[in-house]
Amino acid sequence: MSAADGRDVGACADGNCEIAVSKPVTFRFKGPAGPATLSVTEVGPNKVEYTIKSGNSQSTGGATGSGQSCITVLRSNGGGNSCSGQGDAARPSPQPDAVVIQTVTSENGTAILRIVSD
Template structure:
């Protein structure tokens, strides 16, 4: 499953590459690069932030974290596994 969207770096595509019980993985392709993220296990997640000057990933336990907050001039992508084994994907822009 793929989603196209506008990012600070131009057109981008978010592709969900794996979904299963307690597992989710994705790839983000922009004209100038690619980022990957994924989570395995209950309550785990990855966040990718796309900005004009680059991108960054962070993965680990989410704890009580919910949907990511919008950031100025950025697109934030969060893929997480719920405590009940579901996969959750958020795409947030400002």
């Protein structure tokens, strides 16, 4: 899998990016309630785990298995996660007053992260 923004975490600062990560990384991006932080805590073959902090809220997610993905939706008043076997699904659609974060596992140990703002 390739990512539109390569491995450039700086591309995520504005709340819109698609990057590939193959090791733990932490970066800031524009969230619905101000600055937010995404920390990829573990990444490997068919596995990704992460934590997102936005304001006083924190959300964790992770997927294990071939072609698994998680979506976290951040809103100014909180957020939520859902994980499934969506695989290398298309970029998630923007949602009003929210930031959508998608993580997708891959067999080669590189996860794809997509952040979408309206």
